[in-house]
Amino acid sequence: MQFAGQVINPKVILAWLWFFLLLMSYYVLKPLRDGLGATLASELGWWYLATFVTMLVVMAIYARLTDQLGTQWLVVYVYEFFACCMLGFALYMQGWNDPPYWLTGCFFVWVSVFNLMTVALFWSVMTDVFDTHEGKKWFGILASAGSAGALAGSAMTIYLTSLGKHGLLLLSCVGIQFTIAISFYLIELRRKERQNQTNNTTLHPSNDSPKSDLVESAIDSTSTNQTPSGLLAGMARVASSRYLLALCGYVVIGKFAATFIYNNLQLSFKASEITAEIRTSWFAQMNLVTQVGSMVIQGLVVAWLFRWIGVRGVLAIPCATVLALLFALTIEPGLGVLIASQVIQQIVGYGLMTPGQNVLFTVLSRQDRYVSKGFIDTVVFRFSDVLAAQLCTQLIATGTKLPLLAAGIIPLMFVWCFLGIRLGKEYDRRSEAMPPKAV
Numbered sequence: 001m002q003f004a005g006q007v008i009n010p011k012v013i014l015a016w017l018w019f020f021l022l023l024m025s026y027y028v029l030k031p032l033r034d035g036l037g038a039t040l041a042s043e044l045g046w047w048y049l050a051t052f053v054t055m056l057v058v059m060a061i062y063a064r065l066t067d068q069l070g071t072q073w074l075v076v077y078v079y080e081f082f083a084c085c086m087l088g089f090a091l092y093m094q095g096w097n098d099p100p101y102w103l104t105g106c107f108f109v110w111v112s113v114f115n116l117m118t119v120a121l122f123w124s125v126m127t128d129v130f131d132t133h134e135g136k137k138w139f140g141i142l143a144s145a146g147s148a149g150a151l152a153g154s155a156m157t158i159y160l161t162s163l164g165k166h167g168l169l170l171l172s173c174v175g176i177q178f179t180i181a182i183s184f185y186l187i188e189l190r191r192k193e194r195q196n197q198t199n200n201t202t203l204h205p206s207n208d209s210p211k212s213d214l215v216e217s218a219i220d221s222t223s224t225n226q227t228p229s230g231l232l233a234g235m236a237r238v239a240s241s242r243y244l245l246a247l248c249g250y251v252v253i254g255k256f257a258a259t260f261i262y263n264n265l266q267l268s269f270k271a272s273e274i275t276a277e278i279r280t281s282w283f284a285q286m287n288l289v290t291q292v293g294s295m296v297i298q299g300l301v302v303a304w305l306f307r308w309i310g311v312r313g314v315l316a317i318p319c320a321t322v323l324a325l326l327f328a329l330t331i332e333p334g335l336g337v338l339i340a341s342q343v344i345q346q347i348v349g350y351g352l353m354t355p356g357q358n359v360l361f362t363v364l365s366r367q368d369r370y371v372s373k374g375f376i377d378t379v380v381f382r383f384s385d386v387l388a389a390q391l392c393t394q395l396i397a398t399g400t401k402l403p404l405l406a407a408g409i410i411p412l413m414f415v416w417c418f419l420g421i422r423l424g425k426e427y428d429r430r431s432e433a434m435p436p437k438a439v
Contacts, residue, residue, distance in 0.1 A: 009134075010189060011129060011130075011186055011189050011190060011193070012138050012141065012142070012433070013129075014185055014186040014189065015126060015129065015138075015142055015186055016142060016145040016183055017145070017351075018122065018143065018149050018179050018182045018183055018186065019122060019142055019143075019145040019146045019149065020135045020145040020146070020149035020152070021149060021150065021175045021176075021178050021179045021182070022119065022122060022146070022175070022176070022179050023119075023145070023146040023147070023148075023149030023150045023153065024116065024149035024150070024152045024153040024156070024175050025147075025149075025153065025171075025172040025175035025179075026115050026118070026119075026150070026153065026171075026172070027149065027150040027153025027154050027157070027287055027291075028153045028156055028157055028168050028169075028171055028172040028175075029111050029114070029151075029169070029172055030111065030115075030153075030154075030283070030287065031154065031157045031280045031281075031283045031284040031287065032107075032110075032111075032157070032168060032189075032280060033108055034279070034280070034283040035077070035279040035280025035281075035283055037111070037427075039179045040101075040104060040108060040266075043393075045386070045389035045390040045392065045393040047105050047108055047109060048259075048382070048385040048386045048388075048389040049386050049387075049389075049390070050107045050109050050179055050297050050381055050388070051108075051112045051381045051385065052111060052379075052383055052385070053359050054109055054113055055113060055116065055382045056379060058113055059374065059375065062117065062374060063371060063374075063399075065077055066371060066374075071125060071128070071187050072183065072184055072187045072188075074120060074121070074181045075125065075180060075187075076183075078117060078118065078121055079118060079176055079179060079183075080176075080180065082114045082117070082118060083173050083176045083177065085110060085114070086169045086172055086173040086176070086426065087169075087170070087173060087199040089107060089110070090169035090170050091169075091191055097171065101403075102311065104163070112385075116377065116381060116382060118176075119146075119377070120204055120373065120374050120377035121374070123361075123373070123377070124369055124373050124374060125183070125186075125349060126139070126142060126188070126358065127358060127361045127362050127364075127369040127373065128190075128297060128369055129186065129187070130362070131362060135358070135359045135362040137301075137303065139355040139358055139359055140298045140299070140301075140302035140303045140306070140355045141298065141299060141303070142355075143294075143298040143302070143350065143351070143354045143355045144294070144295050144298035144299040145192050145380060146294075146350065146354070147291040147292075147294035147295040147298055147350060147351075148291070148295055149366045150287060150290070150291040150294075150350075151287075151288060151291035151292060151295065151320070152290065153287075154173075154284045154285075155284075155289035156171065157284045158281065158284045158285070158288075159176075159281070164313045167233075168202075175355070179269050183242055198350065198363040205335060214349070235375055237367065237368060237371070237372045238372050238375060238376065241368075241372075243364075243423070243426055244368070244372055244376070246372070246419055246422060246426075246428065247357070247360060247376060247421055247423060248376055248380050249383055249415075249419050250315070250357070250416065250419040250420055250423060251357070251376055251377075251380055251384065252380060252383070252384040252387070252415040253384075253412055253413075253415060253419070254318065254322075254349070254353060254384075254416060255381055255384035255385060255388070256384045256386075256387060256388045256409075256412070256428075257326075257345070257409070257412075257413070257416070258322075258345055258346070258349060259384065259385045259388035259389060259392075260340055260388050260392060260405075260406075260409065261329075261338065261341050261360055262342060263388065263392045264329075264333075264338055264387055264392065264402055264405075265335075265338040265339065265341075265342050268334075268335045269335070272335060286342060286343055288348055289343050290343050290346040290350070291350075292345050293343070293347035293351065294346070294351040295345065295426050296351075297348075297351030297352060298351050299367075300348070301351070302314065302351060302352060302355050302356075305317075305352070306359075310424055310428060311356055311359055311360065311423070311424040311428065312420065312421045312422075312424020312425055312426045312427075312428075313424070314352050314355070314356040314424070314426075315352075315353070315356045315357070315420030315423060315424055316417050316420045316421055317348060317352055317422070318345075318352050318353050318420075319413055319416045319417035319420055320417065321344065321345065321346055321348045322348075322413060322416075323410065323413040323414075323417075325341040325344060325345060326406045326407075326409065326410050326413065327339065327406075327410070329341060329402060329403065329406040330403045330404075330406045330407045330410075332338040333401070333402035333403050333406070345401070350408050356420075359427070360423060360427050363427060363430035363431055366401050379423070392405070
């Protein structure tokens with residue numbers, strides 16, 4: 001099969017299907033979570049904190065599983081756990097037309113953890129399955145699979161609302177079962193490919209390759225000798241690597257900006273007294289627009305941008321976009337501008353930040369691709385939610401208006417852009433120092 005004149009490896013097709021079904025399952029649930037989330041708007045900071053604490057517990061268990069399980073069974077254990085949770089929520093929610101506050105809060109936390117863990121594990125496997133050259137070529141296409149799945153999930157939520165909350169949860173559970181089956185085929189295909197590469201040639205990184213001031217020496221991305229270690233070891237590796245610390249800073253600021261816009265949108269919805277059913281429908285429609293825009297960027301634009309402006313440019317564009325949105329909010333902080341800001345920041349986030357951030361890991365060791373990446377994509381990612389939500393809650397409690405809040409975080413966007421450019425430069429150094437791809 002070919003795409004844009006390039007022959008697509010079968011593992012790209014399997015990975016595309018995996019991510020499509022995963023995001024389809026999530027976007028069946030996301031409008032439900034967001035539609036109910038307005039009832040939590042005044043206390044979102046505390047629910048984000050509950051999500052963060054839950055993530056710490058889940059990550060500790062996940063790190064232990066990476067020590068004891070191969071990649072195939074790691075996917076099965078993690079994905080089946082969340083599938084069982086879906087069944088539990090489906091059985092319990094069918095007895096409630098309007099879920100109580102505590103159940104809404106638990107569902108909000110669970111959906112957030114589900115999204116972070118399953119997507120982080122998918123991209124960890126992808127950075128192991130594809131080398132750095134393949135990553136730049138195909139990660140944009142794989143990200144488009146997520147947008148296509150999100151588009152399908154959002155449409156299903158709009159047109160299958162008659163199934164009710166429990167019916168949508170069961171539908172999402174079925175999608176997860178298919179992702180597990182696909183993951184088995186993909187990981188087995190990559191194992192056979194590595195065996196063939198080993199038979200043809202053995203790659204050894206040069207001991208005198210140039211080293212960056214931000215990154216430890218590159219490790220062959222096809223190596224399977226290193227086994228992921230525990231959560232504390234992953235944290236230690238992040239703390240000892242300037243490259244990973246810079247990446248943490250980039251993730252924190254980016255998620256902070258996204259959460260800032262989302263929280264203020266929810267507060268605006270709550271003030272408007274729009275019903276939960278209408279909010280769910282609006283969020284589903286916003287998701288449709290978001291995913292169409294993301295698919296266009298991921299499928300047609302991001303690979304071209306990687307070639308012409310490099311990773312640094314791809315990482316810098318979202319920073320400039322959000323900066324413009326914050327300027328707009330300082331002028332007109334109404335519901336319409338907040339909705340537009342939410343959609344636009346998600347388009348550049350999914351379309352550019354997702355493939356850009358994941359390409360950064362292709363020059364690192366397997367331990368970093370799993371444990372360190374998992375720590376960044378989950379614990380660090382969710383901590384920024386807590387930070388943004390708590391800060392918004394405290395500032396709003398003082399009577400600070402949205403235009404002043406938006407103006408106050410504009411300087412942070414320049415730091416965000418600097419980190420993106422810096423990370424892109426260091427990625428280029430590491431990529432050039434890595435051994436050539438095996439033939």
